[in-house]
Amino acid sequence: MISLHTGAGKSLVGLLIAQSLVNEGAPRVLYLCGTNDLVTQTSREVTNKLGFAHCTRMGGSFSNELYTTGQGFCLTNYQALFNSRSVFKKDNRPEAIIFDDAHVAEKIIRDCYTLKISASDHAKLFARLVELVRPHFAAMGRVDYYNNVLSGGSVHRVVLVPPSAMLALSREQNLVGILREYGLYEGETAYALQHLADHLHVCPMFISRSSIEIAPAFLPAKRIDYLTDPSVRRVYLSATLTSEVDFCRAFGKRPSLKIEPESDAGMGERMIIATEVSKLTEAGAGNVKPARVSAYLAGSNKLLITTSSYAAAEKYREIASPPPQWQFTEALDAFRKSSGPGAFVLVGRVDGIDLPHATCRVMLADGLPTGFSLYEAYLFDFLEMRNSFAAKLANRITQMFGRTNRGRNDYSAIFAVDPQLVSWLMTPRNLAHLPDLLRRQLLLGKSMVQQFGIQDITKFPSLVGQMVNRDPGWLAYYTDSVRGLDVSEDQRSQAADDDQLLTEAALAEADFAAFIWDGNSQAARVALGEVVDKVVVADRRLAGWYNIQIGMTYEIEGDTEAAAKQYSEAKSRTNHTLALPTPRSTQSAAQEQKPRNLLHSKLLEIFINDVRIQNDHFAKYERRISPLFDQSRSASEHEEALRTLGELIGFQSTRPEQESDTNSTLDVLWLSPSASKCILIELKSKKRQDSVVNAGDVGQAYNHLQWVTQTHGASKILGLIIVGGLPKKSPEAAPSDLMWASDTSRFKALFEDTMQMLRSLQRMPPLDRYAEMTAVCARAEWQPDAIFERLRGVRLQDT
Template structure:
């Protein structure tokens, strides 16, 4: 019998929908499928669909606003479009499992990859997208990138992904994990730290004493990189189950990395991430970044190497739950085990702590789960009626909505544990660099138990560092606006109701969680009234613009350095370093180190010396270990060392080239131009620059750390200092207010706590204000002077520089030595030279 094939239908391709909203509407009607999607999700999906052809699209939604569903629908849309190897990456295996469960709940086919294997063949056969981890995608031996290079990637939690990408390019080993290799590497760098005169501190770092962390000078890494590679290869690091992945990135570029020692361990990592040299970030493919709302794009750029082509941030109130934020610093004796135990007897508590070491303080309440048991113990806590769950170094992927938990205790800032981050934070005081990181991490923590508009909870802040950080307006400006308002409101409630005892703390927690009617009315009436002043918000935004520009330059520098283009890499940093210095002096100091490294690598010791000297001035000479290159002269007495002021003068005057001299001098002049008038931030930067020119340890504590006076000039040798408060926006008709004076008293206390060995000559208000408020109480060590005095001082120094430059080259060193040693440049003489007058004398005579 013949077969009649004519009866068969044609094998036509079924047209699949690519509009993500249509995909949602066509999902199977499963028990877990939501009936509808929220307004914010709809807007995000619609706008992404309009921008789907762009390579890099950032989608910002509040924590708890449903980013996962948005990401899954976009992933399916890209599969339906016909893109091959669509990948959805999560921070952890636990989050891969959560995202997979969400996809299954709504009926979207997918594959997962964890622990080196796929759970089905849908992804490999091109029928579905794959959910996996950042590590699986970014590790140096990624089988996904090798065998199934993606045409599209969805990055979940993109706002906290920098550390995950950096960890893929970081070699970290210790005395505990690789004892013999660690000892050999330490021995290799021992002569280097002896040459720098820092062998004692190096030894402390190796022993794990005093929490010391040291970084080798860039030239040391350049010098020893080949021997370091021999040691690593001899210990078969390429076969190590953990270290082989980052080693594949770094093995041919060790001389372009930084090396740190501390806590009996060693860490090797690029100083700036060369993200755009990772193929899945460098090539033109579709990348979608799912993020919490970002006030600053600097960390995004540091992670991914570029600004997004399009940013989608629909306005929505999903995730905007009710919060009462209470400060443990206002509770007598603070908040400890006893206080948390009293609350946990009535309400479940999540306790977030930054390290396992700090978790030991809470041993009486419980132990943090081991990584292998984390998911199961977290689920047990969700289902429990009482108890405390201790969360260590975890800010995302933990969802405890509604009655699963309504109290969170946050202990101190959620800092990272890498030696690089700890070195920058603890030893270089690079607080501005981490301000946006901390803000993003804190926003995530606040979202762990507060997941929707109708959710509510109480947050208790413990630890001096975090309590202080949250009271700084510049830091607050980086948080989501509603969270800013909730923190301000909580501060007001705690003061107004005198919540200063453990008993009162428990009472107010019970009232809020018991839905006290008076609290609900007060919260509703006042929550929109806690915004920051426009001026403070604007200032924070201006700083962030410069820091984002700095991040773009860092990315360019890192890529050129990765390619071996030292000149281009140096030029990328040099182009923005002075603008960066006006916004963040320590960050400019970090840039100066690596600019000097480029010069040193090119053999330009003169330029390297200047860059390294600037790094020391900006970061503090005691905090960074860098070589001091000096000029060698044949003339008698020419090799006698200069004082600090002389070193700065020599770094400007000592150029052989007239063009280089003029360029350097003009850079200095530009940095001090605002002494003739400018915005508050510009004048602060200019006054700091003048102090640096005079050879002092010149800093901007309020800008760089969020604490203390606007500017400090400190002489480390004589241990004398002058703190400055800038009120340059005031005119002759203005007054130094009672609030200004109160702030001055606080800053004098800060100076006393942080410079206890120094003599404080007096807090100087730099202002044209005609008087001081009669109701204020200035101390006898408070003074006032006019900004014009500093412009005059600047012009005197610049005139002296040109006079010395006009001398014969062989005469210049002696004239530098003689001029810089004049007593008129000592701090106590300068205090008089700027015409300071006691602030009390500016008050109206009492009748």
């Protein structure tokens, strides 16, 4: 894998390697590009700059015989290689492959393994499948939820079909036969269907009001011949990445050798202005629309507008509309060559479009680059897998911001006004996943907005003018300021820890996909089972997605009760509205009880099944909470352990920094809805024992208190506990009387008392147990005030 900054010339390096392989005598060398536009663009560069003999394959035919005769390499797109009817087999089989833009390959290869059934193109088939799965939702009492998604009346736009329904459709309804009956073995749908036909029963199905998608939960990269054959030489060309997670998901492995030259090429200058549209004004008037922003920017500049969907692009139709697919290349070339102001709208594309230098210097970025498929929409919007998507989105945003900035001498201005994108860009935990320079440029932009009150869109053209016209004041400000900005070392360290866990998990996903493709459900279950409780530290919701897939393996084997227990775990980790079965066997009289509060509900959940399942619960909580008391474990593991402890003792326990779309950086929040009280916890357990709570720590604590007041105003704040070896403050720190310093020993004592209480309950006869459970939940020592008193330690003001 050769990794270079965006715009630093990785494609040139790849082309030299391709020619070198031809010179060595490799019979057939393939060079993959992301799109046909890139094939055309790369071929033009080879012809004009390098003069290498080569051919292209687009539209179903080779441009000449150089590839088939081994006299030159072939430029083509990923789809040509990874579709099920690829021509690159037998005599055309490549012996060497260069994967350009390998950082975006996961999405492209996944598209090749996704069967898409549009309600407009396949109306009768769409209606039939919708009706075939309806009884499965009805059996779980979720048919109204299902109907609301289909009618557009739900806040969620995608629903996951229960795995049991996919098994029934495949075994009882002959899903393959139905798809054949409606002509899906013909036309574009045939390419994906032939990949999936023998594996439909293990693939999730997603349904929205306008389409159905069937795709693997994880790409079967280890069962794709081109990616595993040891006789095929593979070179991956990638932009500089802070994460290898998506690479592992695409190719099923880490690169065996990674070459990452130190270079400032591609590290261009950027002015990034990110302000939510609701805060903008036009000559003092509010209610500004994004189209007005684009009008001012395009009035005196060439403007690239990037959107995540055609629906989002509609708001700019007065300024520009995205060209139809068949005119895309021609329209883009015309925009490149134009010299006057104007706009071009790019939909759902974050890579492969080069508009360097004067070609285009201004961009308006609209929306997060996600939700390009129902699969992504479900994971991101419904399961809310924000943390595991952070690296993916960081990669895409890096590429998106690189469209108009392609070299060390390039410079550009980027504006973001979409609330979701602005929120993402302003969240430190997300910034930690971005390359160093881009991260600093974003922080510089944030500082500019705060320092100079940038909100009047009539001033945007002059702001751009300072950058474009190389105003000395701007150049001095940029040079002097950008180097001194960054997110905290803790944020970067936590991002690195999470990424290490997610990379391990991605490799386990590849193993799961390979085994499930082989029909070995037991081995697949073991592969994910080994990481499911580890990955909860980095992303609890991703762990829930794993639980669904593990449940599916039990469904295949006919063990519906074991499957339901996995689905129950998935619900507790993701969303309780999941349309999945609940466990039914060995349930005790606990199911007759009505919970008085969250602690009572948690006790009923633990004791609802037989003693074996109770012990499983005990072991699970001990396994998840014990890392809090191990100094060698990561900060993320400490935070997740603390969140789990809060959940166990009856709080609505969250990690706001990891689980919300707000700008909160609070580590853990324990909220008691029944008592309307909350406890804030900030972990400093990874700091040195002789460290102190400084003014920065206290300032951050004030921000946490303000955020909770604004977000949970009905709940009384009992206090904010800073946990770590930090019993004293620095002289300049001025904490409030709500701030406390404690250590993990107090939390360990609480955990041990909790486990002792659970084991005492377990030893009781069931009828006595339920009376005692009700009494426990009412006792003073288990109320939020008493718990806070025993954990709070010393008031920070008094240290």
